[in-house]
Every structure is written in structure tokens, then in C-alpha cells.
Amino acid sequence: MSSSDERHDNPQADQAGVSRRNFLKGTSVALTVPLIAQSEKVVKAAGADVPVYGPDKVNITLTVNGAAKTASVEPRVTLLDTLRNELDTTGAKRVCDRATCGACTVLMDGKPVYSCTVLAIEAQGHKIETVESLEQNGKLHPVQQAFWDNDAQQCGFCTPGFVMACKALLDEHPTPTDEQIKLGLGGNLCRCGTYHGIKGAVAQASAGMKKLKGGKRNG
Amino acid sequence: MAEYKWPEEGKRQHLGKRISRLDGPVKVSGKAKYSYDINRPGMLFGKILRSPHAHAKVVSIDISAAEKMPGVKAVKIINGPGFEIQWAGQELVALAAVDEPTAEDALRAIKVQYEKLPHLVNEADLSKVPASNLRPASTNATGDVAKAFQEADVVVEGFYGNDVITHCCLESHGLVTEWTDSNNVMIHPSTQSVSTVHNDLARELKLPAGNIHTHMDHIGGGFGSKFQIDLWGIEMTKVSQMAGGKPVKYFLDRDAEVMIAGSRPSAYAKVKVAAKKDGTITAWESDAWGSGGMGNIGSPPYPYVWTRIPNIKTKFQAVNTNVGPQRAWRAPNHPQAALITMGALEDLAAELKMDPLEFFLKNIELTGVRANTYRDELLKAAEMIEWKKNWRQRGEGGPGSTKTVKRGLGLSIHTWGGQPHNSDCDVIINPDGSVEVKMGTQDLGVGTRTALAIVAAESLGLPLNAIKVTIGDNRLPVSGASGGSTTIGGISSSTRRGSIDALNTLFEKVAPAMNTTPDKLEAVGGKIQVIGDATKSLTWKQACAKLGTQPITARGKQPGKEQLASAGVGGVQMADVSVDIETGIVKMNKFVAVQDCGLIIDLKTAESQVFGAMIMGVTYSLYEEKVMDDQTGRMLNANMEFYRLAGLRDIGEFQVHMMTGKGYDERGPIGLGEPPTNSPGAAIANAVANAIGVRVSTLPLTPDRVLAALAKKGGKG
Ligand code: FES
Ligand code: FES
Numbered sequence: 001m002s003s004s005d006e007r008h009d010n011p012q013a014d015q016a017g018v019s020r021r022n023f024l025k026g027t028s029v030a031l032t033v034p035l036i037a038q039s040e041k042v043v044k045a046a047g048a049d050v051p052v053y054g055p056d057k058v059n060i061t062l063t064v065n066g067a068a069k070t071a072s073v074e075p076r077v078t079l080l081d082t083l084r085n086e087l088d089t090t091g092a093k094r095v096c097d098r099a100t101c102g103a104c105t106v107l108m109d110g111k112p113v114y115s116c117t118v119l120a121i122e123a124q125g126h127k128i129e130t131v132e133s134l135e136q137n138g139k140l141h142p143v144q145q146a147f148w149d150n151d152a153q154q155c156g157f158c159t160p161g162f163v164m165a166c167k168a169l170l171d172e173h174p175t176p177t178d179e180q181i182k183l184g185l186g187g188n189l190c191r192c193g194t195y196h197g198i199k200g201a202v203a204q205a206s207a208g209m210k211k212l213k214g215g216k217r218n219g
Numbered sequence: 220m221a222e223y224k225w226p227e228e229g230k231r232q233h234l235g236k237r238i239s240r241l242d243g244p245v246k247v248s249g250k251a252k253y254s255y256d257i258n259r260p261g262m263l264f265g266k267i268l269r270s271p272h273a274h275a276k277v278v279s280i281d282i283s284a285a286e287k288m289p290g291v292k293a294v295k296i297i298n299g300p301g302f303e304i305q306w307a308g309q310e311l312v313a314l315a316a317v318d319e320p321t322a323e324d325a326l327r328a329i330k331v332q333y334e335k336l337p338h339l340v341n342e343a344d345l346s347k348v349p350a351s352n353l354r355p356a357s358t359n360a361t362g363d364v365a366k367a368f369q370e371a372d373v374v375v376e377g378f379y380g381n382d383v384i385t386h387c388c389l390e391s392h393g394l395v396t397e398w399t400d401s402n403n404v405m406i407h408p409s410t411q412s413v414s415t416v417h418n419d420l421a422r423e424l425k426l427p428a429g430n431i432h433t434h435m436d437h438i439g440g441g442f443g444s445k446f447q448i449d450l451w452g453i454e455m456t457k458v459s460q461m462a463g464g465k466p467v468k469y470f471l472d473r474d475a476e477v478m479i480a481g482s483r484p485s486a487y488a489k490v491k492v493a494a495k496k497d498g499t500i501t502a503w504e505s506d507a508w509g510s511g512g513m514g515n516i517g518s519p520p521y522p523y524v525w526t527r528i529p530n531i532k533t534k535f536q537a538v539n540t541n542v543g544p545q546r547a548w549r550a551p552n553h554p555q556a557a558l559i560t561m562g563a564l565e566d567l568a569a570e571l572k573m574d575p576l577e578f579f580l581k582n583i584e585l586t587g588v589r590a591n592t593y594r595d596e597l598l599k600a601a602e603m604i605e606w607k608k609n610w611r612q613r614g615e616g617g618p619g620s621t622k623t624v625k626r627g628l629g630l631s632i633h634t635w636g637g638q639p640h641n642s643d644c645d646v647i648i649n650p651d652g653s654v655e656v657k658m659g660t661q662d663l664g665v666g667t668r669t670a671l672a673i674v675a676a677e678s679l680g681l682p683l684n685a686i687k688v689t690i691g692d693n694r695l696p697v698s699g700a701s702g703g704s705t706t707i708g709g710i711s712s713s714t715r716r717g718s719i720d721a722l723n724t725l726f727e728k729v730a731p732a733m734n735t736t737p738d739k740l741e742a743v744g745g746k747i748q749v750i751g752d753a754t755k756s757l758t759w760k761q762a763c764a765k766l767g768t769q770p771i772t773a774r775g776k777q778p779g780k781e782q783l784a785s786a787g788v789g790g791v792q793m794a795d796v797s798v799d800i801e802t803g804i805v806k807m808n809k810f811v812a813v814q815d816c817g818l819i820i821d822l823k824t825a826e827s828q829v830f831g832a833m834i835m836g837v838t839y840s841l842y843e844e845k846v847m848d849d850q851t852g853r854m855l856n857a858n859m860e861f862y863r864l865a866g867l868r869d870i871g872e873f874q875v876h877m878m879t880g881k882g883y884d885e886r887g888p889i890g891l892g893e894p895p896t897n898s899p900g901a902a903i904a905n906a907v908a909n910a911i912g913v914r915v916s917t918l919p920l921t922p923d924r925v926l927a928a929l930a931k932k933g934g935k936g
Pocket of ligand 1: 096098101103104105114115
């Protein structure tokens, strides 16, 4: 668990009266249970039990934005397509569908991943956060507010991916250097050319998020 | 009494201010539903089988195995035996299945036999193009070019070109389509023309146009490639019908998107230009060609902007190639014309040992009616990039150059029309004081929604949040397609007229109660008051309450009374680059733009348009290229890892300056989406030539091309 994760309380977990730490422990147990339960076969590989899926549909459970969601998908189906087509969570976009553009970026246990390149079955037991989770009680997250204020979106199709990559960047580097920004957001592409606004948004969000979390840092 | 004409500077509440786009919150929060995001109950997933061959005849197609697969609901042959395929990626079979994996499996189960035919997919080298692929040449001449070249002090000849690039919209083309009953169809397309895209579909399905309902809230990029319903829109609607009317979602996979859903034609030209010793340009001659696939294309305007060069001779020839067809690409023909014209003129300046800025200024009258605008813009841009301080003679290397990294500056000027399109707009004032603006337009991400609210709020003396904007549906008043930078002029004019008409009706209703006549009233700061007398006023809400139960609906139109928008803009861009002469890599240091667009509605989104165009310009200048394989006739980089777009790290520092105020504002709004896209290729290519002392003839300026140009120069020297 990286230290950056510790800084982010899971709101749903809070509501349920579960501490962040316990919540994560719970999900890591869930990682193995449903896999074995739903796999048709378990084979021995390198001395370990390895579940084998498919080719038919399997029932899976994903933890998306703090809630357990179930779906029935073939093992070849990606996390992105499951979010979009099975769970109607369409913030993450499908653009290149092969790990180049970042439009599908979501956070998996706090780390940004290209959800087009993660299988849904692999995503079980991990904490998935999509762009839809950031707004709380009708209030935009500082990263979202900064994207709006700096006009860092035109058509907006790349924006959810950028917002999530930016959040992950600032979680890890609250005051990022230029080089960290280039690396952190280098995996996302925009066709409308909003990079100028995005640079401004990162600066504003960096300041905003520090303010937001000021009180919780030492805890 | 309110009049249509735009308020003077100083009296503007919202116009020209920096206003954040209204749909920002839904876009940053992932709530914005693009057509690609629409999920309908029982929805099927469509797939299309495409030809792997660039030129072939279909001998046979066997769909029986696909039809029998569980979960496959409909299979339809689009182009069957005997059909002559003209490009790789052309459509053969459409199908729909319960989910995407099943649909993909079904595609694989289809058996097609082809008879391959010879193809042509590259045309940069005209000597290798068979005569049968050449379309008739068009020529043009003014003055006496032969004589002018004879008498000139300096003549420069060069070759310049621009390979085919694609639109690569991040939301690919496609739609969700369904039959709501046996006579009515609902479509959610990704389109630049909400009000008209259904017409071709209606014709094809033999349905009355009114039986097709189109809705689209957001679109993930179009850039000129999304005006039509397209073959897949028609075929998927037929597939939906075959499947009992069930909704079908079909959006192109990325490979198809970049292969066949639109490209910008190539442009190549051999150019000869002449000048006197003092730098006066005297003659232009160009022999140009290009290809947009199998269809005909027109010549880019040569010489670009410099139309008053006294002696001009041009020739253009379109080449048929077996490549996915061209579509309008943001400012059709202009970026190519700019690259070739400004490149040739920069080479001429270099030969004269003149600073191209001085050279452009000296000849500026040859640009015609906008000479003064260009002069002002050139001087402004020069100041922003510190031209005087940073420019050096070609090949000397600008300040900060090292043995291996050379710095250079380049410039370009451009133009565009952007006249207003036709537009109807309903402005509704409700008895409760709420205001609605309704229009069958679309917001491509340029801020159309926001502009509508700004114009209505400005006209009615209300805050922005008092206006509810409804767009994106063909059941709303018809407004034109968003193309050619025609939207802002059209939608702002119709909304202005509708708002003023609605307001005048309100004045008529409330004047008696205020003991005055309608012509003595004005709407200011959320109040209706006697002109110049704030003591005699009603709040907006009080005034609207006098309407009783009947809202006011006014239909504003463009065209209409008084001209509120116009056409024709100029712009200047200057680039500062560094080129590593060991690796051939070009790096953007700084890029500046000065642009006019008449009266600005929203300064914030206007600037974003220019930044966006410049970034797109860096991308097409340095990276974008549809790489076609002579052997197989296929696109080798039909993806996004090798069809490269610039990323955040590639762009350098950007500055934009908008020309506003006297001389600009009174022209009314003029379209801005396209003009700033025109100069980047030229400015960047000129900067590279200035840095390394030799012209890299063809965009994109990839490392291999830079190194090849350097090697050639070395060989000559
Ligand atoms: S869609 Fe996943 S990286 Fe492009
Ligand atoms: S805003 Fe359109 S792709 Fe980024």
C-alpha cells in the first residue's frame, strides 16, 4: 500500500463506518474468494492452484466507486468494456483500446491504469475508482474544478482520463515538478489540443488539493 | 427600445469576457453522455467486416456460419459478389449480436473470396503514378510569368509537400440506432449536423423525414469528418430492423476510424518564385498535385494569401489512390496551401539574405484587402516571440544553439472565411421569469452552448445562469451544420434577433403598467426600466409575471434584418524550434499566434480554439502521417501508437493574442475554428529550415526526413 493511498479516505467506506484500513483488508480477501468460487477448473501451475476461466461467461464482482457490482462477462472482456457496457459507468472512454491514449484511465487501488488493458476478471478484489467518484455532494473535486476553470476541455472526450491521471499524479506528488507532470500525464492524449489548459489546471489543482487535505495529513 | 446591433464596448455585460464553458462540470465529472455512451435496454452490438485489400473484386461471401451462431441477431451483406473494392477497409458485411465478443466471433466466421486487382496507395512521387490514376489538370494564369522570371534578380525553385493525415476523432464515428415502432427510428449519432443528418437516412429507408428522431448531447471531436449519416449509419439501422427494431450500437474500432473515416488530402508542389534585388516579389509558378483517395479534389489556393503577386501561373492535378476517402479536414486545403506558399517565400527570402519578417512586411500589399491587419498582426507576433532578438540568417543557428542543437524561427500568415450559416432560434420568456434558448445546433467543444447563453443573457440584461440552453435535437429549430467555421456567426445572430424580439414583446406587455411606451424601456441588470431612469423599474420577475399564462416565444433567424456577423479573417503565427542535427528530432520551444475573428463572444473559449488549433498544428507538422504500404495497399499505422498525436510533453510554450476592439468588433462575430489551423505547418517547417540551413520538403518533419535533408545538404556542400 503506497503512502498516497493513505491520504485518500474512501467516502463510501466512511459512511459505512468502516475504516479505510479495514476496508482495504476486506477487499484483499475478496480478491481470492470469488475467483475460485466461480472458476470452473483449478489447475496446478508451479506448485500453486491457478483458477481457469471460460471460455463461457463468468459471474464477477467488482468494487467500483466503493460499491460491489456484479456482472456476467466472458474472461476476455476488459474492465473498460465491463464498466461501460455492463455497469453503465461511461465516464471512462474507449478510444484506442490498446494502452496508448489514456482515455480509459481509472484508478485501481489508487494507481492509474488503462482499463482497456485490464481484464475484468483481474480487476476483482481491487478498488476501482472512476471519474464519477470524484464529485462529492454536488461539489467538484479540486482537479475537476481546475479543469473547468482553465478550460482544459473542449470536446471533453479525453477529459475523464486526464482528470483521473491528474488526480493520481497529485496524490503521489502534491507539488509536481515539470518532469513529473510530463511523466504523469504523458500517457494521455487529446485531439482537440487542450494541453495548455491542462498545464494551468495541474498548477491550480495542486494548490487546491493541498488546501483540501491540509488537516488530514498528519493523521 | 432595444435594437439588434451588438452593444458598444463598455456597455457589454458578458460579451467578450472570459467565461467558463457551461458544460464544463458535466464534462469533467464524466456525466456528459456522448452518443458512444448511450446504453439502451436490450441493445445489440454492431460490427462490420471490412476488406483487407486495397483493390479487389468480391468473388463470394458466405455468411451462413455467422448467422447460425448463438447470440447473433442479424447479418446483412452490404457489398456482395461482383463488388469492386476501392480501398482497404471498405465495408462488406454488417451484423449485430448480443454482445461485442459474440459479434467479433461472428465476423471471423464469415468467409470471403477476393480477386485481387492492382492498387496505388502512394502519390508523392508523381513519376510513379500510372496515367490512368491522373485526373485532368486545371490551370490558371495571370500576368506574364515567363517574362517575369527572365527579368527577375532572384529565382528560387523548390519542392514542398504534405502527406495524408487523418481526423482521428477520439470519439470514433458511429451511432446507436433503433426502431421505436415499425415506422419510427431514433438515432444517437456522433454528428456535426444534428438538424440535417437524418435526411439521407430517411431517404434510404423511405421514411418521412419527421419519422426519424436525432438526439446528441455531446460529441467527441469531428473536425469536418462527421456531417453524414454514413454507410454504417444506414446499414446498422437496417440491421436493427432485421433484429426486430432492437437498439444497435455501432462505433468504429480505432483501426477503421483512422483508415476510412476521413482524411486530409495530400498536397505536393514544385514551386518557382521570383523577386527583385530589393525583395519585391514578382512571380509565382506552381505545379501541384494531391490525393484524397478515389474522389476528385480541388486545388488548394496557390499562392496562398499572396494573391496579388503580379504574375501567377498554377497547375493542379488530382490523383486517384486506393485509400480511404478524404473528408473536410479543419480548413480544407488551407494548411497545405500555407505550407507550400510560405515555404517557397521563406526560401526566397533566405536566398535574398533577407529577414522573412522584413520580407513579408515589405510585400504585404500583395496580400490584398487585409494587408493592414496582417501588418499589425506580424508586428504583434514578432514582439511576442522576440523575433528581432532571436532570429538569425538561415543556418547560422539562433541564440543558444550548440554544435548539435540548432535553434530557428519561422513564420506564416493565413486567412479563412467563416461566414454565418443559416440558423433558427427560439427564445422563450416564461411567466415565472425563466428564459429558454432552443436550437437544433451542436457543441463540438468550441463553446456553442456557452455562446448561446452569453448572447441571450447580454440581450436580456440577465445573468448567465438565468438562461437555459437546449440544443442537440432535430426537433428543435433548425440550425446549420458546424463546418467551415460558420456556427458562431449563425447562432449568435439568430439568438440575438430572437432575444431582442422576445424582449420587445415583453416591453409591449409591461409598458402600460409602467405608464410608458415600449420604446422608452430597456432591460438592464435584471430589471426592466425606463431608459436612463432606474427609479421607474420592475424586476425581471415582476415584469414577466404580467404575461399571465402565456409565455413569449420569439423565433430569431439568420439571415435576418441588419447584418450582425461577417466573414474573412487574418492571422499570423511564429514558431521557435530547436533541432537536434544528430537525431533529427525537432523540439518546440515557443509558438505564438495572433488572430482576429471580429467580435468575440467568449474570450476564454476563443483562446482555447486557437491553442487547440496550434497544438493540432504541432501534431500534424511533426508526427501525423497515414503510412501506406505499397506492397499490401494497407495502412501500416492504423492505431494510435504509430499514428502519433502530440502529447503534453511535446508542445513547448504557447502564447495567443486576439485582435479585438476598434476595427474588429464592429464586424460582428466571425468563425474561428479553422483559421488558426492553417499556419502551424508553414511556421514550423520554416523555423526548421531556418535552424538547420536546409528545407525539409515534406510534412511531417520526422527525424528520418530531417536527417535525410541534412545529409543531402552535406553532400552538396
Ligand atoms: S482506450 Fe485505453 S489507452 Fe486508449
Ligand atoms: S478535449 Fe477533445 S480530445 Fe481532448
